[in-house]
Amino acid sequence: MTTTDIENLKGALRMRLRRDFVEVSSARDTSRKAHLEVFESKRGGRALGVEFGHLDRINFWVVRLGMPRDLPPTIERVDKEPNGSRSWTDANGDGANSNLSGYKQFATKPIARLAVKTLDEAVLVLDHLAR
Template sequence: MTRQIDELPGFLKGWLSAHPRISEVAAKTASSGRVHLSVYRTTHGKPLGVEYDKDTLQNLWLRAGDAPSHIPSGVKTTHKAWTGHEWASPDGKGANSNLRGYADFRGYDLIRLGVKTQADAEEILTHLLK
């Protein structure tokens, strides 16, 4: 039996690559290979970082100001404040360091949304397109 989380990376990749109002942003360096982070941008200029390599959830990174006001209850939410040179949260942990390579994220407070289901991911992505 396939777990929902096992199908989520493929769903996200398909949804994001097929949507006409979302484009993938080139990685900062050719050697990064987008192993730990893929970045997209909506036609309205809203960035989205996706970590596809997690086992129990998929992390979606948004600027805090772009986050939906209603976040589904099954989504793990972590706020990351910009400190002037990096991001930090109350637990002392930072953000994915690859985010610093994208001007769309640098200087902004972020929110990391740990998504486990396609329905929750689609709700967040649909909000991002508004």
């Protein structure tokens, strides 16, 4: 994946988010969308956290209960369990984006990080969340 590929993916993803999702404000002022932007689908209100800052992928953060069941093996999935209302860890003890704790949509819920690298992968997740 080249830098151009990921930049094109980011542009296409932002267009899709504007069409089918609404941006959600953080309950905490410290977030300021520095490393995370959160959206809810216009239909169904399913939450989606997005990290645009990586050079080789886009990370989606989703509540596991509402995520697609059959993901292709090309989408890297890491499940995170809540530790109280402000943090999550996976089986290796690695945490989640701390800015997620500023959003009631994620607080105290089991979540997953989905690393997408292509538009087809992103569309698969977004189509599921937007229905």
